[in-house]
Each structure stands twice: as structure tokens, then as C-alpha cells.
Amino acid sequence: MKMKWIRDEDFIRGNIPMTKFNIRILTIGHLAIEEGDRLLDIGAGTGSISIEAALQGAKVWAIEREEEGISLIKTNDKKFNTNINITKGCAPESLPYNSFNKCFIGGSGGKLKEIFQYLDEYLEKGGILCGNFITLSNLNEFMALLKKHEYKDIETHLIQSAYMDRTGLMKGENPIYIVKGVKLND
Amino acid sequence: MKMKWIRDEDFIRGNIPMTKFNIRILTIGHLAIEEGDRLLDIGAGTGSISIEAALQGAKVWAIEREEEGISLIKTNDKKFNTNINITKGCAPESLPYNSFNKCFIGGSGGKLKEIFQYLDEYLEKGGILCGNFITLSNLNEFMALLKKHEYKDIETHLIQSAYMDRTGLMKGENPIYIVKGVKLND
Amino acid sequence: MKMKWIRDEDFIRGNIPMTKFNIRILTIGHLAIEEGDRLLDIGAGTGSISIEAALQGAKVWAIEREEEGISLIKTNDKKFNTNINITKGCAPESLPYNSFNKCFIGGSGGKLKEIFQYLDEYLEKGGILCGNFITLSNLNEFMALLKKHEYKDIETHLIQSAYMDRTGLMKGENPIYIVKGVKLND
Amino acid sequence: MKMKWIRDEDFIRGNIPMTKFNIRILTIGHLAIEEGDRLLDIGAGTGSISIEAALQGAKVWAIEREEEGISLIKTNDKKFNTNINITKGCAPESLPYNSFNKCFIGGSGGKLKEIFQYLDEYLEKGGILCGNFITLSNLNEFMALLKKHEYKDIETHLIQSAYMDRTGLMKGENPIYIVKGVKLND
DSSP states (O other): OOOOOOOOGGGGOOOOOOOHHHHHHHHHHHHTTTTTTTTETOOOTTTTHHHHHHHHOOOEEEEEEEEEHHHHHHHHHHHTOOOOEEESOOOOTTOSSOOOEEEEESOTTTTTHHHHHHHHHHEEEEEEEEEEEEEHHHHHHHHHHHHHHOOOEEEEEEEEEEEOTTTTTTOOOEEEEEEEEEEOOO | OOOSOGGGGOOOSSSSOOOHHHHHHHHHHHEEETTOOEEEETTTTTTTHHHHHHTTTTTEEEEEEHHHHHHHHHHHHHHHOOOOEEESSSEEEEEESOOEEEEEEETTTTTTHHHHHHHHHHHHEEEEEEEEEBBBHHHHHHHHHHHTTTTTEEEEEEEEEEOOOTSSBBBEOOEEEEEEEEOOOO | OOOOEEEEGSSOSSSSOOOOOOHHHHHHHHTOOOOOOEEEEEEETTTTTHHHHHHOOOOEEEEEOHHHHHHHHHHHHHTTOOOOEEEEETTTTTTSOOOOOEEEESOTOOOOEEEEEEEEHEEEEEEEEEEEEEEEHHHHHHHHHHHHTTTTEEEEEEEEEEEEEETSBBOOOEEEEEEEEEEOOO | OOOOOOOOGGGGSSSOOOOOOHHHHHHHHHOOOTOOOOOEEETOOTTTHHHHHHHTTEEEEEEESSSSHHHHHHHHHHHHHHOEEEEEEEETTEEEEOOOOEEESSSOTOOOOHHHHHHHHHEEEEEEEEEESBBBBHHHHHHHHHHTTTOEEEEEEEEEEEEEOSBBBEEEEOOOOEEEEOOOOO
């Protein structure tokens, strides 16, 4: 049986920042990943969200522009036996021509507008779009585009977390915004 | 098919405080709920964690001392068709005499010591114990007991979250500590 | 002697939300209030920042559009003997025609652009402008205007705080952004 | 004139962690530093709180056990012309035999009990004791001692802050607990 809820230390990691456990799990939760979902992961980074989503039952397409990221996704895909479709390239030009019911944006390469246009066509009605943001400017552009493209049930969450290290010290993580919306227009 | 990742507004709620979505999902994640798990939920409150865990595939035993909580758990159990074993009573005296591989403590009624003694017997080796804490005194007692009873892989997370309301205002939630440990002793 | 560092419970308060102690003190700190400063407080609300700044040695002009706010500022001004210049009205049309070396914006009434134009004339070179924001849209507009008007030493702080109530429960406050910049253009 | 509200970058810093601006100013605020206060700073570290308190008008005694800290305090004391009494040594044995009306504890060297006994004698009635804590164990011991020694008006604040770096990324700071109490017993 494939185990879900992968811990950070079980991923093979490089120098690319990886979405940590708490944010990864919250993202999976807001995407409401179910068995049989088709998830597009744009800016997949190390692929940690792709891998977890696959272990939770989704069929995943991951796109990432950095060679190091691609290499890590492939390594983790093999380790966890997740059979992810991995594409090296930039959004929107390298995005696949098939439809999805879930989409996660971890990195946009400054092309959020074009990605939303792509999703107008390829994200299914009722599909969930979720993004994680560490800068206010990307956050704002994403929220504005969700409204412009008439997504519904928009939620914006700010998560500031900290964990206790081995010495008992509480270590703060960077604050992250998790935003989601449901696509209603066709 | 049973849908997972229940939203707060889909639970039938009373006046008892309910663990909100983000904390509920993080708790499920730290408990690493898998199909076939047997989860004991001590101080189940409104039962939102019990319900979500059941929808994620666990067999759940929920214990709660408040009549209103029991009533809500039963109502939600029926609504979501989760078939939870519900017991009205206090820990440890009303805890069941069967073993579990996962245990969540949402409320202890001041009996954490006795609950740990119970778990020495009824939580399986390798089982995960997780608690949510909103007071520092309960948090500290729990962490001390995890060490005393030689739990391993102890993690302590502080989560401060906020969400955007309909007017655009960011509303802060109360900070919550999520603590987990893995039982190694028999 | 006038006592500084007024506690929340010592202000006479109405139904208008008051900037709480921690945020008030951080704001005074980022404004770097010194004896002899001339501070313009735009959208003064209950006047708690005006009062504290005055007790710290500033000469203060407070502008507020709500009658209830004006009444509270007057009452607190009398209680703390701070001799604040209080104007009922909206920014920018009711702003005074004298120059300041510090300016705090607690509320803009949607007129941030016009307020920045006013400050181009009336905030002195080297003067500090500071704002508190509870919505991302106002925060973003303020940051964009700071850049457009070529403010320097811009800092943006996100503060999420919580306090322990009498029962030991940690209660979360709403997250607040404190932003400051130093005016260099004349 | 001595300028208050020193920015982090204006302190001469070494390898010792320095209390950052926001926490330093909140601490000064909770200590309610007024002209003429006599402040004892136990575990002064880099002396940033001692220096700021002195610039705000307090007469300051700083005690620190690390040579590097002592050296930094002396350097900053000279830079800011604050005339602080600096003692190299451990609490409680190196604490001075004069009374204070304010006391800050930044580091206790595991001797909180003994420090409280010392303060029973040397902190004046009505004096304010404030501590900053980054570990839950020290926090809890401090809170327990405040109660045992019958301090009043006890407040516990949790501060999680983040700041925007030059690239627009929000960077989280470690969460810090600021606790204060007022001494009523003689």
C-alpha cells in the first residue's frame, strides 16, 4: 500500500525550497484531493505537492522550468512510485492540452494572466484552483484574477507557523498565503 | 463515494467550539490517517475530527462528556454516514477496552496522566498520539508526559492563522499548538 | 508628570475599534516619536495613537470623520491633558495647511492618492510616514504610493499577536501590517 | 539631543543574537520606561534593550555573562553615550545591591528561582518585571514564579512577526513571548 502524508525528511531534497509539511497538507486539503482527481501542478518545484496528491489518489501533471526541480521530481516520483507526468518548461506554453478538475499554482513565472486564460479552457467547471503565495504582489494579482475570471467560494488564508527545534526553541516559518477558488464559468 | 475534506459550513454545529478546517486537516495529517486505521478521539467535541478521520478511512471511537457534543457527533455521523462508535463519558474511565493505532486528544478533562497510562496499554507500538492545545499549561503537561512515557519523533507546531472575511479584512484565529509523538514502548 | 505607555483599559473607549497596546507602541516606535515632533494623525479613530504620541512629546493634529471618534478623542485628550488639535472632517479636504515631520494614516476613506499628494507638500523632507493596514488592498495601494512618491527606507511588518486571557487561553488578534517610509523628495 | 528608537542596523552587532526592533520596542513599552527609571537588565546580551531604555531616560544596570556580550554593550554604550553600568557575571551572584523599579530578564542562565528571590528584596513595590521567552519551558517557569511571588497585572503576549525583504518576500521571525507583572509585595 502507498503511504500518504509524507514527512519532509522522507523527500529527496536539493537546493530548491520545498513546501513544508503543514503547508503541503493544507494545500492538499484546500484542493480537496480525491481518488481519481486530475491535478495540474504549475511550478511544481521539488514536486512535493505533486507526490502527496498522487499518493492521495490523484493523477498528476507537473510542470517545472528548473532542471534541478525536474530532476528532484523524477527522483521522488520513482522513490514513491507515483507515476507523475513530468514536463520541463514554462507556463503557459508548455502546459498540456487536456482538462483537469484541480490545479495548483506554486510558481507562475510572472505569467498568471496567461495561466488564467489557459485555465478558462482546461480547468473543468466546478474545478478547484489553489495557489500558495509568499509575496504580496503575486498574492494580489492572483486574487484579482480569481475575481476577474469569476471564480466562486474564494478563500484566502494566512498561515504563520513555528515548530520546536531539538533545543526547545520555537522557530518561525515564513508566513504563507493559501488562496483557493472554484471555477464556475465554462 | 464519501467525500473527504469537509468544509466547516457543512458540519452541523451547536454552541460547542469546533476545530476549524485548517487545524482539522493538519491534525489528520499529523495523525497520518490511512485506510483501516483505528482512531480513538478523546474529548471529541463536535466530532469534526472523528468525522473527517472516518471519511479518510479510519474506524473511529469518539468519547465526549458533554451531552450537546454527543448529540452533534451523532447528527454529523448520520449526515456523513460515518458509522462512528460514540461514547458519552469521561476519560479514562469510559475509554474502550480495545487497542488503537492512532489517538487524538482534543480535551482531557484534566486527566492527561491517567490517559497516558491507559494508552500505555491500548495504543499500539508505532501508534501515533496527537493533541491540540490552546492553553500553555495543558501543552506543557502533554509534552512532559510524551517524554516521560518515552514517545519518539515528538513534534510541536504552533499555528497562527487568519482568513479574509467578505469585506477583505484579515481575521485572526486563536493560536493552536499541535503536538504529536510516536509510541515505541509496549 | 505625564505618564506615557497608556494601557488599553485606561483609554475611554466607545464602539469604534481601538488600536491595541502592542500595535500602538510599535507604531509610535516606527514613527520614532521624539519631543517636539509635529504629527498628523489621519483617520485618528479613538485617538489612541494621537494621545500616546502627545504623551511622548509630539504636537499632534488629529483628523477623524466620525462624530463618535471625535467625541472620544476630545474626552481622552481632556483625560490625559494632551492638548491635541482635533478636526472633524475627511482627508484630504479637511487637512491643515501647516507642515509636519511625522504622519500616521490609520484610515484613509479611500483617498490615499490624494493624501499622498497633500503630503508631497506638507510632510517635511526626512519626515516619516507610517500606516497600519488590516486589508490587503489598502496595504498594496499604500506600498505602491510609497514607491511612486519615492519614499525611502520602506519597511513592511506583519504582526500576528495573541494574549493570554484570564482562563489561560491564548486569544489571537487580527494580523496587522505596519508600513513606514521616509520622505526624501521636497 | 539623544535620539530614541534605535534601528537594528545602527547597533554594533556581533555573533550574539540581538532582540530585534519590534520586540525591543514592545519590551520598552511593557516596561513603561519613563525618565528617571532605574532598570536592571539581567542577561543583557548585546545590550540593545539597555541602550534603548537609557535613551528613553532610564538609569540602567546591565549584567551579562558572555565576554562578547560585555564587549558589545560597552561599544554600543560608548556609541550612543548612554552611561550604562555594565557588569560581567552571572545572576544572581553578580547582581547589584541597590533597588530598581524596573527589571528585564532576557536570559536567566537557569537561575530564575534565585533571581525572583533577589527581586523580592531589590525590586521596588509597584515595580515592573518583564521577560522575553523563546522556549516554552522558560516561559512556564517564569509564569509560575510570577504567580508564586504574587505579582499582579500579569500579561502574556505571543508575538509572531514577519517583514518584507528587498525582493518582496515575507520573512518570518521566531515567535516570542513577552510576559510582564507588577510587584506588589514588599
